[in-house]
Amino acid sequence: MIFIENDGHTNPKLNLALEEYVLRHFSADQDYLLFYVNEPSIIIGRNQNTLEEINYSYVEENDIHIVRRISGGGAVYHDYGNLNFSFITNxxxxxxxxxxxxxxxxxxxxxxxxxxxxxxxxxDIEVDDRKISGTAQFSTGKRMVSHGTLLLDTDLNEVAKALNVKMSKIQSKGHKSVRSRVANISEFLKTPLTIEAFRQLVLEGLYDESEPFQTYQLTLEEWSAVHQLKAEKYDTWDWNYGRSPKFNIRRSKRFQIGEIDLRIFVEKGYITDFRIYGDFFGKEPVAHLEQLLTGVRYDYVDITAALKPVDLKDYFGEVNKAEFIDLVYGEDA
Incomplete structure (x- = not known):
């Protein structure tokens, strides 16, 4: 077993890129162990619909990273109180x-x-019927990664807020997370531990379970390749949001001018069909607006840009544009 130092990096996109790079490019003659701690982030399972898993407005306001991983399973929250481990084997x-x-x-x-x-x-690893670790796996057919979390002292209030999904009436083919009763390992320890001390104890314990470990530091060329993978994959909207399975959304809200009822069909992160129903009055046919939004990336910024030149009064009467955009992409309806 070779232990790979991640040089203290806490960016989840870089750490997931490192994990995948080792999986795909390091020698198959060795098994590898990787530890990392991430900045506040939500790590989405490979087959999940990102918007079904996150409290979008809270995540945006608090600069929480959203990153899709290559393995399946549910969404998990990471912060500086969570130790992640990864075994990479044949x-x-x-x-x-x-x-x-x-x-x-x-x-x-x-x-x-x-x-x-x-x-x-x-x-799941549990203590007294409370979850303190979740694990997942991914295989290339030749190599596989088995990774998991260890909740030492995670802010569980943040977990609840960041994963408190508000986007309503989504129907998708994604695998929805099942929330469990979670706990921190620190609750069961007699003596408090820092994440660094805990990491060292776990590492020493794993050393005792295996043949003598070697420790490996990546070369500058290898780190360059990891950063390139991060930029080309883990930094991209297409991977983190656009890879969500096909899904439909129904959103409705009563305004002073009447009710607006939206049916939005999204595939690979783009609006493939957009329908507007309701009991409002407008001089222009809403078909024009439906066509305008069809083909737009299902993203707040892109939807806002598409609607910038539009006067919504022509379609609905007196409707605030920000409120309409919130109806299309927001969380409260």
Whole structure:
């Protein structure tokens, strides 16, 4: 087993790029272990609809990163109180979906700290029926990554706020997260630990479980390739939002001029069909507005730009444009 230093980077997009780079480009003759701590972020499962998982306005206001990972499973919140671990090994049919194999050494370390930790359900580590870790896997067919979280001292209030989804009436083919009763490992420790001290204890415990570890530092060329992967993939709207499965949204609100009822169809992050219904009165046919928004990226900034030259009075009467945009893309309806 080779332990890879991430040089203290806390940008989740860079850390996920590092993980994928190691998975796809490092020697298949070795197993690798990677630890990282992320800045406040929501990490979206590969097959999820991003907008179904996040409190969009809260995330935007608080500069919380939104990043899609390559593995499946549900959305999770990361911050400086959460330690992430990743085992990168050869693909093995018996190991795929065998979360017990990869969580067993972690659980042993937690037990040595006095926690009554155990694997529950398919892929969660729990203490006294409260979740302190979730895990996920991804395989290329030749290599696989098994990674997870360890909630040492995460701000659970932020978890609730950031994942408190308000976008209404979304129907999608994405895999919706199931929220569990979560807890911090710190609640069960007799002596408080910093994230750095906890990281070192887990690392030492894993050392004891395996053959002697080596520690590896990436070269400048390898870091350059990781940064390139981050820029080309993990920094992009297409990966983090546009990769969401096909979904439909129904949004309605009663204004002074009457009710406006929207049906929005989105595929690969772009509006493929936009329909407006309601009991309002306007001089221009709403078909013009529907056509204008069809083909636009389903993103607040792009929708706002598309509507900038439009006088909504022509279609609805006295409607505030900001309120209409909030109806199209906002969270309260």
């Amino acid at each position: 693909h093995d049919a018996k190991s795929l979906s065998n979360f017990k194999k990869f969580t067993a050494p972690v659980i042993k370390v937690l037990n040595s700290l006095g926690l009554n930790a155990e694997l529950k359900g398919r892929n």
